[in-house]
Amino acid sequence: MAARADSKAPSPTEPAELPVRQMIHLKTKEECRLGNETIQVWAVEMPSKHAEGILKVVKDRIEGQDAVDLQHLRRFAKPKSLPKHVLGKRDLIKEMYAIPRAWESTPLSVMQAPSTAVWEYSVPAKPRINHKPQTLYLLICGTNLISLSELHNLLLEYAPFCSSADSWAYPLEIKEVTVPRQAPTSPAQADMWTDNYWPTFYRKTNPFGAHPATIAKAEEDLSHPGYESVGVEEAMILAERAAHETQAMGYGVGPGCTIIERVDNKAEILAVAGDARHKALPSTAGMTDAQDACSGNVMGHAVMRAIGMIGRKRLRVASHPVSSKAAKAERTFENCGLDHDEKARDGFFLDLPVTPLEEEYFAQDNIKPDGYLCLRLEVFLTHEPCIMCSMALVHSRVGKVIFSERMTQTGGLTAEMVSNDTGPVGLGYGLCWRKELNWQFMCWEYAQQEEEKAGKAGKAIPVGNVDHHQATSTASANTNPDQHLALTSAPTSAPAKPTAMLSDDNANVSSFASTHV
């Protein structure tokens, strides 16, 4: 337990050899994909005192507004809170109307409303210093629900756009505005969209991934573990140690894995495994796989080994009904005429410990009896797992995965597809949270803090959209430019500069980057 003691109390005065790492929750595939989708809506400017009336008209007279949820957008927006390109060039006709008129400063008088016989007092508006009427923009609805001419005719029927006895008509000018289709998933994203599209709310929910509160709770548990618990730093160091040990023995190429069970602030380390893909197969009888001309036994990936160890531990501590069920399944193999050479099977699956460190944790019967696969366990990895290992984690029903290093050529967990998403472009599978699959888990990258990272030679991984305004979506270049928030398409921005198809991260590929981990 030396590792535990060491990492528990890092002396603050000690010069930090390891860079400070922090957990960064991964964007899900949906966040990367749908979060970039936009929709066209109609918007109209009007004096603010008519806003509610026109909203009611819009709600009553335009059907189908419930189909698209735009609750993340402000329905009314003050002109000053809208981006310049939405306001556009000020309409000169409208400026002409901007002299005080009846609907903005009606003198106290008795007047008759049109088409009624009732006389009533009209109250003058409070005098304004600049004498400019206060106006609001109303987000009407998606452009697909009503045509421009129909909307125009509809609004002309109602005040302030119809002229009446008490007022000239307010000039009706309908704008087509591009707005984000989906709710933002972070406050930073909401701010960015407010600056670029339309005032946007962040409501602390996330339809495309784990709930922000759940993520925050998990981050707290992992970053500040209690006395009896295990934190992310300690677990990661253990995974790194496991990786170094198998690498030193010539079995592995660097990745390692730790699996932890956390119940009520207590954590147990269930399995620790290093990569062992180059451990000779029984069939090759000691021949190294360099002679076998292959990149190693895929079953030797650290994740597969650790999951296998959990299964073997479960068998070991299983109660009678469970173990007899497993034994029955084992006999099925004989019924099917499958001879099982245990040694060969273990040599292939590599789900037994091969180093003293692995043995230390494998030997402990600290797993809850009769649990299900790796249900809700926490998995700590030195590298982003390959597609196979990522899907193995899905099949095993894990709860949380934290990895250190992204593998842009082979990794299966990150979802970034285009360079204006929040990380380097990878394969984009995002297997940790795909609604097509029947299991999702939270996933973090455990990386150095942003500024340190940026400072390191050439490999900046931007975190958060704000830094990435200038990046152009390759997707928008290749598919339909309107479907993504290609920020450069805004009139105020510089013209779009399409980046290369693949990001720089993929351009300089070291040999390890293309290794499956």
Place this chain on the structure above:
Amino acid sequence: MAISEQTSIPSTPPITSNPTTSTTTSPPPDCHDSLMPSQFPAVPAVFGPVPNRAYHEGFMRKAIEMAELALASDETPVGCVFVHNGEVIGRGINGTNASLNGTRHAEFVGLAEIMAKHPQRILTQTDLYVTVEPCIMCASALRQYGIRAVYFGCLNDRFGGCGGVMQIHADRGVDPPYPVYGGLFREEAIMLLRRFYVQENEKGWRQAMKTAREVSLTKRLFAAPEPKPKKNRELKTEILPVTNVNPTANLTRTSTPAG
């Protein structure tokens, strides 16, 4: 209860496959495919014609036999054989229940048999015949091992990695892609699964009645989720043909949100 990829095919919906080129205006739901250059079309036609079909059906018959044996032992009826130079060198059925390891799929069990006697490189000259499309995990493993070709019976619309949900065999990646041929004895593969679910369900119903009151809270948290058995689940025999529909047609896209 079965915990492998095959738990999801009780009612065999019509198999859908994206049109390969007609999505120029709207990308398919998995933008992944439309963005990545690949040696194959965006969605490979896994139900295309199989050259020399009778020869391959011979080996698929052996895979079906493995699945039949598994079904007779109350195991998920998915079977596979690996064939090298016309000879079966590896056979597999689902091993998740025996190992309590959710990743021990039939393909992996078959691979273990191969590796007990052969060097790994033999796989580059080996074909896989499996009754149900390999899942995403197996599809990736097979690609990393360098399998020559994969022949399968029916699609796995829940986690298939060779066309059912994703195209792991053909997407951009560091390993060479492999060809996939689907639809060999498709109806039989589907019926095997349906028979299994009906059979499990009858057992499950009695069991569920018996244990319903004994399940404690901790067990609910940490034990396998027991699917609620439906009473009167009948064995359906009608199998819809392979169709080619466009699943993206009614997806929300820019300026044409779902109405």
